[in-house]
Amino acid sequence: MKKVILDVDTGVDDALAILYAVNSKQLDILGITAVSGNVPLEQVNINTNRIVKLLGVEDRINVYKGADRPLLKQPYHEFRVHGNDGVGGALDDIAIDFPEHDVFAPDFIIEQAKKHKGELTLIAVGPLTNVALAVRKEPRLAEWLKEVIIMGGLVQSAGRGNTIPTSEFNIYADAEAAKIVFHSGMNITLVSLDVTRQVLLTEEHIEELKGTKYYDFVKQSTVDYRQFSINLYGINGCALHDPLSVGVALDPTFVQTEKYYVDVETQSELSYGQTICDFRNILKKEPNVNICVGVDSERFLQDFLEYLKR
Numbered sequence: 001m002k003k004v005i006l007d008v009d010t011g012v013d014d015a016l017a018i019l020y021a022v023n024s025k026q027l028d029i030l031g032i033t034a035v036s037g038n039v040p041l042e043q044v045n046i047n048t049n050r051i052v053k054l055l056g057v058e059d060r061i062n063v064y065k066g067a068d069r070p071l072l073k074q075p076y077h078e079f080r081v082h083g084n085d086g087v088g089g090a091l092d093d094i095a096i097d098f099p100e101h102d103v104f105a106p107d108f109i110i111e112q113a114k115k116h117k118g119e120l121t122l123i124a125v126g127p128l129t130n131v132a133l134a135v136r137k138e139p140r141l142a143e144w145l146k147e148v149i150i151m152g153g154l155v156q157s158a159g160r161g162n163t164i165p166t167s168e169f170n171i172y173a174d175a176e177a178a179k180i181v182f183h184s185g186m187n188i189t190l191v192s193l194d195v196t197r198q199v200l201l202t203e204e205h206i207e208e209l210k211g212t213k214y215y216d217f218v219k220q221s222t223v224d225y226r227q228f229s230i231n232l233y234g235i236n237g238c239a240l241h242d243p244l245s246v247g248v249a250l251d252p253t254f255v256q257t258e259k260y261y262v263d264v265e266t267q268s269e270l271s272y273g274q275t276i277c278d279f280r281n282i283l284k285k286e287p288n289v290n291i292c293v294g295v296d297s298e299r300f301l302q303d304f305l306e307y308l309k310r
Contacts, residue, residue, distance in 0.1 A: 004028065127178075
């Protein structure tokens with residue numbers, strides 16, 4: 001089984017990604033690390049522990065708290081999409097004890113990467129603050145990790161960001177951290193809005209889950225998310241950004257990738273957080289990121305739904 005750590009800022013699609021990862025039974029999840037993002041860190045911790053309890057794996061998967069703010073800027077959250085608590089109140093009935101794990105999330109990432117050199121996949125589906133802190137503390141992390149799958153950015157769809165016109169939320173929330181990670185030497189695959197927007201969970205898909213353990217959660221948690229999508233795109237569905245990133249770990253053939261030099265804008269107010277890809281090699285720099293140029297959306301959606309039905 002592939003050894004993974006999930007680094008999350010648990011809003012709706014993070015929760016769906018965790019459900020997918022655990023139900024696949026194909027991933028050895030060493031732990032889940034939490035970072036401030038969609039909602040503040042304390043709420044991320046609550047949501048993540050609740051989804052782990054919903055799955056019934058709280059005895060074997062620990063949640064480790066990480067950075068409660070970006071490296072340099074003020075925290076930015078996305079309540080418009082994920083609701084006030086990040087999951088539309090869908091986990092309110094789940095009572096949990098909050099186990100206190102003293103290990104700071106970046107240290108947990110370093111510890112596990114060192115222990116499982118060349119074997120560990122890090123799936124980062126929130127702002128990259130934890131990952132940047134880890135690689136700054138231990139530069140050898142780039143050698144130790146097998147791969148880093150990052151949900152973030154947009155490279156082929158300039159002007160179609162979801163936070164500001166140029167930028168995707170996870171990168172915008174801590175562009176300085178993203179810049180550090182992109183230049184770290186890690187083996188990075190960037191699962192960007194270019195492909196995640198092609199993978200939409202619709203009302204019809206949700207109804208396919210009727211009668212299963214997760215139907216009520218999926219339906220309730222996605223209400224605000226789907227309304228945001230209606231307002232912005234005219235579509236009653238939610239993009240499975242984070243689950244697709246887990247999907248790439250499970251089956252890399254869900255996406256087609258090409259490697260280019262990618263950098264992150266950190267100076268401009270107009271384009272802060274933009275992921276800029278040098279498609280024509282104008283800068284003459286070594287390619288550092290595998291970008292997704294295509295996705296088999298139908299096959300991925302079928303896989304996602306089948307695992308949740310279990």
